[in-house]
Amino acid sequence: FSARAQSIIAIGTCATFGGIPAANPKPTSALSVDGALASLGRTATVINIPGCPAHPDWFVGTVVNLLAGYAVALDGFKRPKLYFGKKIHDTGNCPFKGANEVHNLGEQGCLKEIGCKGPRTYADCYSRKWNNPGQGQAGVNWCIAARTPCHGCTQPDFPDGMTPFYDLHDMQES
Amino acid sequence: MATTIKIDPVTRIEGHLKIEVTVETVNNVQQVIDAKSSGTMFRGFEKILLNRNPLDAPHITQRICGVCPISHGMASSKTLEEAFGAVPPANGRILRNLVLGSNFIQSHILHFYHLAALDYINTKGILDMAPWSSRYITPDMVSGELAGVLVGHYVKALEMRRKAHQMGAIFGAKLPCAPTLVPGGCTETVTSAKISDFRKLLTDAEQILDFINTVYIPDVEALAGLFPQYLQIGRGCGNLLAYGVFDLDSNGGTKLLAQGRYTDNMLQNLDVASITEDVAHSWYSSPSGLNPGKGLTDAAYGKAGAYSWIKAPRYDGKAHEVGPLARMWINGDYRNGISVIDRLAARAWETKKVADAMVGWLNELIVGGSTFSYKRTPSSATGIGLTEAPRGALGHWVDITNSRISRYQVITPTAWNCSPMDDSGQNGPVEQALIGTPVADLLQPIEVLRVIHSFDPCLACSVHLVRPDNKKVETVIEVSSAR
Numbered sequence: 202f203s204a205r206a207q208s209i210i211a212i213g214t215c216a217t218f219g220g221i222p223a224a225n226p227k228p229t230s231a232l233s234v235d236g237a238l239a240s241l242g243r244t245a246t247v248i249n250i251p252g253c254p255a256h257p258d259w260f261v262g263t264v265v266n267l268l269a270g271y272a273v274a275l276d277g278f279k280r281p282k283l284y285f286g287k288k289i290h291d292t293g294n295c296p297f298k299g300a301n302e303v304h305n306l307g308e309q310g311c312l313k314e315i316g317c318k319g320p321r322t323y324a325d326c327y328s329r330k331w332n333n334p335g336q337g338q339a340g341v342n343w344c345i346a347a348r349t350p351c352h353g354c355t356q357p358d359f360p361d362g363m364t365p366f367y368d369l370h371d372m373q374e375s
Numbered sequence: 376m377a378t379t380i381k382i383d384p385v386t387r388i389e390g391h392l393k394i395e396v397t398v399e400t401v402n403n404v405q406q407v408i409d410a411k412s413s414g415t416m417f418r419g420f421e422k423i424l425l426n427r428n429p430l431d432a433p434h435i436t437q438r439i440c441g442v443c444p445i446s447h448g449m450a451s452s453k454t455l456e457e458a459f460g461a462v463p464p465a466n467g468r469i470l471r472n473l474v475l476g477s478n479f480i481q482s483h484i485l486h487f488y489h490l491a492a493l494d495y496i497n498t499k500g501i502l503d504m505a506p507w508s509s510r511y512i513t514p515d516m517v518s519g520e521l522a523g524v525l526v527g528h529y530v531k532a533l534e535m536r537r538k539a540h541q542m543g544a545i546f547g548a549k550l551p552c553a554p555t556l557v558p559g560g561c562t563e564t565v566t567s568a569k570i571s572d573f574r575k576l577l578t579d580a581e582q583i584l585d586f587i588n589t590v591y592i593p594d595v596e597a598l599a600g601l602f603p604q605y606l607q608i609g610r611g612c613g614n615l616l617a618y619g620v621f622d623l624d625s626n627g628g629t630k631l632l633a634q635g636r637y638t639d640n641m642l643q644n645l646d647v648a649s650i651t652e653d654v655a656h657s658w659y660s661s662p663s664g665l666n667p668g669k670g671l672t673d674a675a676y677g678k679a680g681a682y683s684w685i686k687a688p689r690y691d692g693k694a695h696e697v698g699p700l701a702r703m704w705i706n707g708d709y710r711n712g713i714s715v716i717d718r719l720a721a722r723a724w725e726t727k728k729v730a731d732a733m734v735g736w737l738n739e740l741i742v743g744g745s746t747f748s749y750k751r752t753p754s755s756a757t758g759i760g761l762t763e764a765p766r767g768a769l770g771h772w773v774d775i776t777n778s779r780i781s782r783y784q785v786i787t788p789t790a791w792n793c794s795p796m797d798d799s800g801q802n803g804p805v806e807q808a809l810i811g812t813p814v815a816d817l818l819q820p821i822e823v824l825r826v827i828h829s830f831d832p833c834l835a836c837s838v839h840l841v842r843p844d845n846k847k848v849e850t851v852i853e854v855s856s857a858r
């Protein structure tokens with residue numbers, strides 16, 4: 202990489218933390234960008250934009266902040282706090298917090314009982330949502346609203362620490 | 376004297392493909408006399424899936440490919456449905472078809488405008504800026520006003536892909552990688568607001584269907600008219616195969632695009648038991664000729680005689696091309712011929728067929744009706760899930776033991792198309808399509824790229840590490856003179 206690069210931005214959970222290619226049993230010994238640099242004995246400022254996929258806003262917003270000369274505050278996993286500063290489950294974020302806890306996949310409500318990883322996952326999907334129609338507009342949908350538990354895809358231990366994705370022990374066959 | 380041209384990696388595809396062709400003048404025409412297609416990356420998804428909870432598979436396998444995640448989610452869900460004995464309710468089946476249809480539209484528009492079209496356009500003087508600047512400039516390329524219009528459509532096509540993704544996310548939660556696809560149906564629900572949002576993106580003026588009808592199809596037809604010689608180039612093995620896709624009833628007996636094969640110029644039925652994967656020329660030490668239901672994936676890089684991470688899938692021992700042309704041919708919708716242009720045209724007409732069908736599916740949805748039927752994971756079972764990715768037939772095979780995945784095999788469309796030689800020395804479809812292709816300028820082998828791109832290869836999915844010694848990061852044309 203260029204010695205002139207101010208920072209290296211790793212995009213997506215594979216590049217930031219290894220993700221699925223680095224999941225057990227690590228058949229290819231795949232490494233994150235940070236891990237690969239360390240293994241080569243190189244040092245550089247790395248900014249991690251995880252997500253499987255990463256939200257385009259997270260990347261573009263970070264680049265714009267850097268270009269505008271603002272310092273981008275990072276958390277312990279080198280993620281911009283602007284987007285990864287709060288857990289999905291924190292008060293005021295997930296709209297289903299305090300709602301009825303559902304026991305069946307495909308029902309609307311708090312999905313904690315069926316394996317939701319929102320309580321451990323830092324990202325702002327609850328307000329930003331996915332596949333935004335245009336600039337400044339919220340996206341059309343997100344996982345928990347679509348009745349499927351958060352898989353924790355922005356976390357360093359995705360997927361091994363997040364699987365099994367579901368806990369359906371109470372669910373009745375239909 | 377023969378010349379070897381290596382294109383490594385081939386760009387404007389997904390993933391890492393190396394193509395090596397040997398060019399010689401035969402009957403006064405300088406042409407490809409031998410071709411080798413190599414997948415240069417191994418990912419090991421089959422190994423990663425072992426010992427996991429089967430319900431994780433649809434989500435892990437969607438990460439095989441960011442372009443066609445929905446097809447993997449579908450194949451994996453269908454595989455588990457067979458293993459679990461689950462049948463999605465009509466709403467669930469239709470929602471999944473709508474998400475998959477959105478992903479087909481997105482991928483086909485991506486292929487034509489963002490991967491293939493620049494092989495035919497001289498952008499010099501229009502946009503001398505990456506990624507539009509032409510690497511090769513050959514005399515037959517479209518230039519001037521029409522080139523400007525096509526580059527404009529390239530940009531418009533980006534917007535249409537965004538809209539197709541938006542449409543898919545309405546019932547998929549997000550794209551790429553939609554978490555709502557599960558064995559037994561779809562976790563998302565049907566509301567009249569969601570149907571209406573979806574319909575607007577599909578059918579409103581200047582939205583997706585409009586773009587397909589008034590921009591995409593006319594552009595492909597214009598190109599077909601300007602490059603008639605490509606109706607004679609890139610035929611390949613001539614055998615076609617489709618698993619079929621878009622179930623129209625609960626058991627998948629009727630599909631929008633039927634299952635079947637066209638082997639030795641005859642339409643025939645397909646039996647998955649006749650599918651095998653050879654590895655004589657692939658970097659695997661597992662036995663050759665196994666059916667994927669018994670398949671193994673043991674990497675052996677550097678194996679003598681091998682040149683690819685892709686295995687060689689064969690039907691009855693014969694190479695078969697898969698993709699939109701195969702599907703449209705087998706379904707009786709397009710039978711003009713098998714060539715570079717026919718592949719581009721069949722893909723465009725298929726986009727329209729799928730988008731038109733989606734309008735009807737929206738009308739079949741029942742607001743508030745059930746979308747998901749749950750069946751518990753059995754302690755032991757097997758399953759096969761056959762569907763289609765935008766670029767061709769996709770199959771997943773699973774064995775479950777003690778409620779865990781004990782075997783998982785994936786045969787991707789690009790494995791069929793970009794496969795290396797099989798044990799009997801028969802070349803794969805892309806290799807066969809390249810052999811005989813005329814090459815006017817050894818330093819600008821544009822004809823080779825046009826043939827490769829017509830198949831829409833996606834290597835991310837077909838080899839499941841970049842070698843640390845493989846330092847090349849852009850298209851490098853090594854032209855070396857062999858004897």
Ligand code: SF4
Pocket residue numbers: 289290295296297298299310311312313317318319320345351
């Ligand atoms: S759905 Fe998930 S993130 Fe939302 S409140 Fe429940 S556990 Fe927390």
